[in-house]
Amino acid sequence: MISCCDKYVQIKLIQDSNLLKKVLAYAEKHFSKNYRLSSSVLILDDGEVVKKNYLINWCFHSLSHSEEDEKILQDALAHSDLPIRIKIIKSKEILEKIRVKVQMLGTSRIILTLSKRNKVAERYIKTMFGNNYIGISQNEIYLQSNNEYFWEKVVTFLGNKVIHNVVLSFEYSDFNSDDFSFLTAEERKLRQCYATLDSQFGDDFELVKKRYLKLAKEYHPDNFYGESESEISNYTTRFHQITEAYKRIKHSGLKAH
Secondary structure, rough: OOOEEEOOOOEEEOOOOOOHHHHHHHHHHHHOOOEEEEEOOEEEEEOOHHHHHHHHHHHHHHHHOHHHHHHHHHHHHHHHOOOOEEEEEEEHHHEEEEEEEEEEEOOOOEEEOOOOHHHHHHHHHHHHHHEEEEEEOOOOOEEEEEOOOOOHHHHHHHHHOOOOOOOEEEOOOOOOOOOOOOOOHHHHHHHHHHOOOOOOOOOOOHHHHHHHHHHHHHHHHHOOOOOHHHHHHHHHHHHHHHHHHHHHHHHHHOOOO
């Protein structure tokens, strides 16, 4: 995974992978300035753009980016006068969690709202639904039922939890068996807060609190210092949603005990 900002070009590599071992050997041999900031961060810089371009190209193609991601490579090469930041991550950390809210519009259209933009998930959905795919706006994907196989595709999609390095979790606001039409807006919002904390309405509050602390730690903005502005913004938004959901449950008279 390659990204860049106004301070450096970042390359994320998996701990103990063959590519990381080769990159570290290449850095040791060809970069006169390489600094270990921590056990997981290495900075490479000796002012020779040719060496950096070679390393960026090598990692880009080794990481199996698609042709659609060519702009990532061009942006990185355009910033290769900057230091290269090698970020070493554990294999489990490469998994990206995406929440998908599933809503129906009438009887023939569905909106899939992603918790954040993700090209892997977006490409998968577009390919899977084919001519049922209408388009995407921000993080909302629109699907149209125009043949008898549409709902089979929907069922298959909802059964897939892991797509490459992306873990999907679903919210079925219109597919639940319970009829929540009798609930007030505040009560519906409270149930949504439980879902935000990966919980169900009625779960023990201490269990909900434990899940909140885990999610808050995972999405705290301090964990993403140095990432791209869009990525930081996504995680900051998610962190605020988690915090607000917990506060609402904590201070609500309807919270589970």
